Amino acid sequence: MPLKIVEISEKGVDIDEIEQLLFGGAKVAVSSKLKDKVTKSFHFLQEFSVDKVIYGVNTGFGPMAQYHIKDEEINQLQYNIIRSHSVGAGPPIEPVYVKSAMIDRLCTFAQGYSGIHPALIQTLIDFINFDINPYVPSHGSVGASGDLVQLAHIALVLIGEGEVFYNGKLHPTADVMKQTGIEPFKLHIREGLALTNGTSMMTGVGLVNLILARKLLHHALVASAMMNEIAQSYDDFLAPELNGVKRHNGQVETAAFMREWLKDSELLRNRKKELYNGTKASHFKQKVQPYYSLRCVPQVLGPVWDTVKIAQQVIIDELNSVSDNPIVDCSSGNIYHGGNFHGDYISFEMDKLKIAVTKMIMLMERQLNYLMHDKVNEILPPFVNLGTLGLNYGMQAMQFTATSTTAENQTLSYPMYLHSIPNNNDNQDIVSMGTNSALLAKTVIENGFQVMAIHYMAIVQAIDCLQAAEKLSPKSQEIYHEIRSFFPTFVDDKPRYKDINRIVEYLKTKSIVS
Template structure:
């Protein structure tokens, strides 16, 4: 019997939130634009057509950038719009993965839905078709300085929308014209300023940033889960996550992390109560065999992950504000009957947040690497064999070599955490004399996040091996035991040495796809 795949469809207005973005990006849900939004786009178009008929307006009857001082003759106005698309399709490097391209198209769509771009509704409708049909323009990673937004990468998006260049469709890179014909679609037409409107703005860096944020939130969830399981393995005293202790410090993130850890650890039989073990009985020993306080990588997780939580919250606010903004230039405003020239294409907000995001995730990765070191270092933990090796010591090596991968990957994250936000280089005949480098920042954050999943994957491989060695499966909290069982379903306990690169990859996919929220 053939299974028919059903896609869910939702009607969207001019604003979108992170949950809807997640559903469109990861659940493959389709979108329909509300009639009211289409009317606002159409209103902006008709106002601009009338307003621009006898006025000098940048990018309509002038050249672009430092060429804006040159007036364009009426007979060449359509050619001008095609020229910016074709001339700026100069990207280089690897193609941006389809998920990030889809996010960038959604970001571009919502700029248009603000009704301040003066574009024809035909462009909006075609962009929606590209998103819903998973037609992904070929967009190279390199080319943007982040002001005037993502000119080069957006030009590649526009190139596909005019039926030229190439797109990824059904897993293959194909000529755009063939894919449009197959789907009975026509390229959009130039009416007034559609070429400039597609190419000018922050949509690529914003789209990358949205995917980064969603993956980073998942990483934070996993770091909380790993930290709980690490403390279960170490049989830590549980007062480090107590509410009175964490409420004594007035940071929301720290309190939220401690609360999440308390929730997961609530029914654990592995952790100890200080009031029972140390306060409730007399001790005569001079040296305590069990640590009175565990290492910082176990005990200080609320204080370490709290700032990460707070940073992600601010990143979300900035990204959602940006995606729901008009980020091109000029701004066409039917309400005030004017066209405003400025710099809404400048990507500093995204650049700064992506720098902060990659710093936060690098610190999270460092925490994972230190927790991994605790597991692997028998003289530190005092309860596990070296490298949680369940085979014959000396003959077998367990996860010893995987630590090299985790350590080197963490080091790369640390280097990539240097900020892009302050690395402006003037260009474009010094017209763009200070720029954001926002797309570079977003791409570097993307790499840091990918690296972090690799380190986290190795950490969880070590965690489940440690659980098996200690035979504490039944003592774990309900949530920890669920995670243990899910991982063991595709990563069985091992004693003999085998290549682990495929297991690291499989673990990374599991960590990305599991559904849960902090």
């Protein structure tokens, strides 16, 4: 099978292409038309800046912009911003998120509004395609003037300095460049500022967050469908007539997804047949209406569905935008100074996304509690314990982990978007904190997969306890058998943390249909 190439062109890049680049082994390229635009932009900036004051070309940066730079020092200025700003702290950001940030920076540069030398395009392509990922500390960005500190760490390796992750290990950049035949990029009149000035780190993290959040939402919908099978719910909570009178697309789509998923299930009950038949019973063993965590799934996950869709549009728009300053516009023959590096769009969406994911995981935790609590479900032993009550403990302790992790998400979901703190001699007097927002959302999503894994463990245990596998819908049966292929039914008490990790990996890597 030929290797897939994702070409950056004037039409932009979509989320499925980003997923192919990050997780599907695809390589990146830039169209010849865009490469020509980049070359034209570089030469235009060279000519235009000869007798004019251009920020970051012949001036200092930030509050130092009031100082003019001598012609013979212009090149050194570009190295200085990279080296002086490579001052991040904290644990490194995982390589896939950094690779995503490099792809975003490539998308910005490829549009031909940054005045960079065209060779920088190829250097970025080489790093991405060789899967060489810079060491980038997690702390440093305030998200306005872009992600200066973290992007400086990326820039540092492009000029042959700093450290990179390659083949799973951390190496000096120079060694890996020598090994792969990549030449360190030599800065010209603007590349230092262009590399550090933009929203690429927060957008890169945001792209990975989005891919994983879409998967989490899919798994939450599937888990909710299987939960209603286990509870043998009445099917009308998903009826199009019911959900259609609530004019929210997410609710309608969620209900439609679950209806399709549960098609041909033998476990859902039909209200018309059982309760609209003139029955005179004084007590009903089956709940007439189940708990909200089962019955209100379209109403709870509908807003999450809508939030993920909106976040996708905003993040992809940012990916295909130019988050640089100043903007080198050959078509109008001018250079414009402004604030396209400001990350409020990403910061706001990451906060909304993490709130949505947290609410989704709260729903999963409540569904898990339904399975754990025999007095609530009235059909399962305590903690889905398939062993000897008192001697064995089933999933009792795993519920502790899920509850604790859900609680952490609730605390982490305070909006970072509102945490602007002026700095940089008050030049940056209102900032986005976009990378902090994206990294917090990343943690919330990672936590979400852990809770989701425990929930799926309980679901398949419950199905075995009820001997209901053959009555599930065909799609639910498929999920059940996939999980059981590497996580067998258990009765005895053993450490299960590796099982949790295996199911997390399964959930993250399983292909889903958008």
